[in-house]
Amino acid sequence: MLRTPILAILGLTGMLLMPSTSAQVREYPSEHGTLQVSQVVAGLEHPWSMAFLPDQQGLLVTERPGRLRLVTLQGALSEPISGVPAVYARSQGGLLDVVLSPEFAQDRLVYLSYAEAGDGEYAGTAVGRARLSLDNRQLQGFQVIFRQLPKLSSGAHFGSRLVFDRDGxxxxxxxxNNQRSTAQDLDKLQGKVVRLHPDGKVPRDNPFVGQAGVRPEIWSYGHRNQQGAALNPWTxxxxxxxxxxxxGDEINIPQAGKNYGWPLATHGVNYSFLPIPEAQGKAVAGTEPPHYxxxxxxxxxxxxxxxxxxxxxxxxxxxxxxxxxxxxxxxELRGDQVVHEERLLEPLDARIRDVRQGSDGYLYVLTDAxxxxxxxxxxxxQE
Structure with missing residues (x-):
């Protein structure tokens, strides 16, 4: 193969140069003009998440089978970055979210969430962090900082998304984990939002700290399968x-100690069209209604x-x-309220797994395939 010598000459050893896609712009209508879509890179195996590096260095992309790659904004795709932990790559499981430390410029820490196998047949979500080498080729010193316990998934409903708030x-x-009732069990970490310090330690002001029989990591509970999370930059x-x-897909703004209802309250039914066995209605006393x-x-x-x-x-x-x-x-939002919805990229004929604002101000999406x-x-x- 001639790829390695060519890349060495170009000074991009380890990066696979993709053909320019500037002539392959597809256009879609929108309420505010023409949406122009260009392919940055293809050939990703079920990509799940992305995180943009500073200074236009490109972005890290996770592939569910267990690979982490660097993609440049010009469309160069790296070989897999070494040092990624072993993942439970079955059904919905695998390598999931990736975020950078808020202090990445100083500490170069990268956080990953992934499905982790247990001692038996079940798995659960884990979170770990490692330092990205200066050449962007290795994760060094990977350390697990959180494990979802007990491990109950046979391949479904791992979540998961990672978000740092303004306080770090x-x-x-x-x-x-497709175990409905566990979302209401405060001694388990299924169906929860948890809040941690960057090293995995539990903040003292978490809502359930010090309560017997309750996991202190819990911030909110009664969630089903959370695959989106972001910090509102204005609030x-x-x-x-x-x-x-x-x-019954829903948006929530999780508050400390609150119960978001699943499976007691839901706007959906089972895939068989039968009611959810535990459901008591769309609104249940003591639970929070969906924000949207x-x-x-x-x-x-x-x-x-x-x-x-x-x-x-x-x-x-x-x-x-x-x-x-x-x-x-x-x-469209007015304050926190959703006042209008528009569907874009139809017909894209592709599943959209993630969306992020890029370091260059464009929007980027990953297609799940x-x-x-x-x-x-x-x-x-529009003119």
Whole structure:
């Protein structure tokens, strides 16, 4: 193969140069102009998440089978970065979210969430961190800082998304491992949002600290399968979203110690069209209603607030990927209230797993497929 010598000559050893896609711009209508979509890179195996490095160095992308790669904004794809932990790559499990430390410029710490096998047949979500080498080729000294216990998943509903708040706390949005009742069990970490210090220690002001029989990591509970989370850049509040069953996908703004209902309260039914056995209705006393709900599930994944200038018409909007819906959902906000929804990229004919605002001010999405793509979104305003 001639790839290595060519890359060495170009000074990009370890990076696979992809052909330019500048001529492959697809256009889609939107309410604010023409949405222009270009492929940055393809050939990703079920990519799940991305995190942008500073100074236009590109972005880290996770692939669910267990690989972490660096992609440049020009479309060069690295070989797998070494030092990634072994993952439980079955069904919905594998390597999931990636975020950078708030102090990445000084500590170069990268945080990963992933499905981790247990001693028996079950698995659970784990979170760890490691230092990214200066050449961006290795994760050094990987350390697990959190484990979802007990391990109850046979391949479903791991969550998970990672978000740092303004004070440096790490929130982990978890799934209930398809074990519905556990979302209400405060001695278990299924169906919870947990709040940690960056090293995995529990903050003293978490809502259940010191209560017997309750996991002190818990921030909120009663969640189903959370695959979107982001910090509102204007309020500093954590927003999450979760898959409903058949119907009832929802957005929440999780508050300390609150119960978000699953499976007691839901807008959905079972996949068999039968009622959820534990459900008592759409609204149940003692539980928080969804902040926003879809009665018909688009199967949401990924979440990003847009606060850039490049797509000025969309500043202040919230973007969410849709898997079954195969679209990018744009939500207009007035304060915290959702006042309008638009479906973008139809017909893309691809499942959107993640959406992020890039370091260059464009929007980027990942498509969930065996030949997944990283796409860049620009907006040509209406004249």
């Amino acid at each position: 706390h790490l929130f982990v949005a978890l799934g209930e 500093g509040q954590l927003w999450t979203h979760e898959h409903g069953p058949r119907g 709900v879809w009665e018909k599930s688009p199967a949401i994944s990924g979440m990003a607030f847009y606060d850039g200038e490049r797509l000025a018409a969309w500043r202040g909007n919230l973007f969410i990927g849709a898997l079954v819906g195969q679209a990018l959902i744009r939500l 065996s030949n997944g793509q990283l796409l860049r979104l620009a907006l040509q305003p």
